[in-house]
Amino acid sequence: MRRLTFASTGFLVLMCGSAFAADIGADVPMTAPGFDWTGYYAGLQAGYGWGQSDISGTEGAPFSITPDIDGGFVGGHVAGLWQFDQAVLGAEAELNYSSIDGTTESGLGSTFGTDIKWFGSVNAKAGYAVDRLLVYGIGGVAFAGIETSQVAGPAFASTRTNIGWTLGAGVDYALTDKFVVGAQYRYYDFGSEHYDVAEPFNDRDQDVKLNTVGINLSYKF
Structure with a gap:
């Protein structure tokens, strides 16, 4: 019992x-919680850019010519992101060294050139996160050091700082809790800048637009 x-x-x-x-x-x-995108980031990017430069005379005999430009770039970026459920908001700044340039020859035998020496931007960033994958849009104020040049027997070159805007989209993936890789497309409109040049050349306006595709590697602090 x-x-x-x-x-x-x-x-x-x-x-x-x-x-x-x-x-x-x-x-x-x-299961463990998903990846948290909230944090501060710093990293490197590199890629290829292509676009067009519209050069038009503002004195003397009118002229207009359009060199195509292309080349590579490499640079760095910093960012801060905050995640709310699956929404991610933040800010990002970038600065790039560039070898994006191009020339074209006019009917009178002069060679016109455009050379983007460097470019960068300060942006707002918004995206949608699925665990370690982040799809986002990005846009803000863009700036660049752009040279205009002409060779017609004698030659000249002058560099000014252009300010415009940029818009793009990209995708990031967190390989680990610290390292993030990604790819991005950007469109830059650096606006029109006026160049006063010495004789025998004519003053001109130069309007530069640029497309870029690139890859990036970031470290999360």
Whole structure:
């Protein structure tokens, strides 16, 4: 009888313990939480750019010529991101060294050139996160050091700082909790800048637009 009582008591304790464990287990997540994009980042980017430069005379005989430009770039960036559920908001700044340039020859034999020495931007960034994957849009104020040049026997070159805007989109993937890789497309409109040049050349306006595709590697602090 005593053995039966102990056995019955043990069975009841076991059943109650199992039920309690099952109840606790229902409230405890079975998997670790997803990647959190909130944080500060710094990294490098590199890519290829192509676009067009519209050069038009503002004195003397009117002229208009359009060199195509292309080339590579490499640079760095810093960013801060904050995640709210699956929405990610933040800001990013970039600065790039560039070898994007191009020349074209006019009907009179002069060679006109455009050379983007460097460019960068300060941006707002907004995206949608699915664990370690982030798809985003980006845009803001863009700036660049752009040279205009002409060779017609004699030659000249002059560099000014252009200010415009940029818009783009990209995708990032967190390889680890610290390292993020990504790809991005950007469109830059650096606006029109006026160049006063010495004789025998004519003053001119130069309007530069640029497309870029690039890859990036970031470290999350």
